[in-house]
Amino acid sequence: MKKMADGMYRILGEGAFEYLAKAQTLEREGKKVLHFEIGQPDFPTPQHIKETAYQSIEENFTGYVSATGILDLKEVIQDEIENSRRFRPDVDQILILPGAKPGIFFPMMSLVNPGEDIIYPDPGFPTYGSVVKYLNAGDVPIALKEENEFRLNPDDIAEKITNKTKLIILNSPQNPTGSVMSKSEIDQIAELAEEKDIFVLSDEIYSKMLYDAKFHSVTVRDETKERTIILDGFSKSYAMTGWRLGYVIGPKPIIEKMGLLMINALSCTTSFVQKAGITALQGTQEPLKEMMKAFRERRDAIVKGLNEIPGFSCLTPQGAFYTFPSIKGTGMNSREMADHILNQAGVCCLPGSAFGPYGEGYLRFSYATSVENIKQAMEQIKESFE
């Protein structure tokens, strides 16, 4: 066969799906596996959200809609941003997308030419590094350090900025570490971006999933008018991963061009799913509160359990539903350890290296599972070393 386009040899997959496949192979052989690999709440989508989708289909709201999203959802998002970020974007600064992921791909594609640098957290969500490579952009990962509780340090970013830097990607609360940046760290980065004239994509998909810390957004400085773009969505907070619904908010000219990407690639986001999104934001937030209460209990159980395993040490995450324990005390690398834990303990987690080179020496556990499963898994891991 003839060679494909060059970019296809640079784009990468996601470790979570690789390890899920490994676990499923074991399950087909009749082995029991406890799952900690996939970043997806184990709760069902709340009933009132589902009802809106059923009803919208009944009412035949099933055709094409505006490429950039339906107006009534955009208006609800305006209110949402006003309540959570304290500024009100214009309707035409909002682009509704099928999931949050295109809100990474489209802005990166829209803003960065080959050879221009993208700064992003490492360990970080694998799509960032993969799309950097796909675009042939300059790859500038910034190490998140355990001694800084895995928070991105503005001084580390400042050091890497050159006249080639085009885009900084932030993600707080963070996947895979659960870290939450402080207001002053975020503000310093906002100032830096302004001073050096750099775009910022702020992946805020976990903005509603905080334990004690308060949410703060880098976008409040320019109110997404000049250089900052918010990425948020429904997958995590409303347990809607399979529905595919997210959005970006940014400077009008950029949103307009990304609307053209929508027209060419997808036409629009599914009509009745957008209606369900209105209910998610406007309806009761009780299911989200209940979910976060459960996640807090699970977080405390898993952090305690991981710290009792010889050679492991684990910080307490401040947001999302991931823990990122160090395994440096065991002498094994993160892939060896994830494979050992899967094969010898029947527990599926991910190697930290699946989130970038600086994730080596760590594992990621997604604690979207019951406290009983967490306790059982921690016992089985401990036993696997005895």
Ligand code: PMP
């Ligand atoms: N950003 C981050 C940091 C994520 O963890 C995820 C999902 N794991 C996404 C974006 C993508 O979300 P979605 O499923 O809505 O595309």
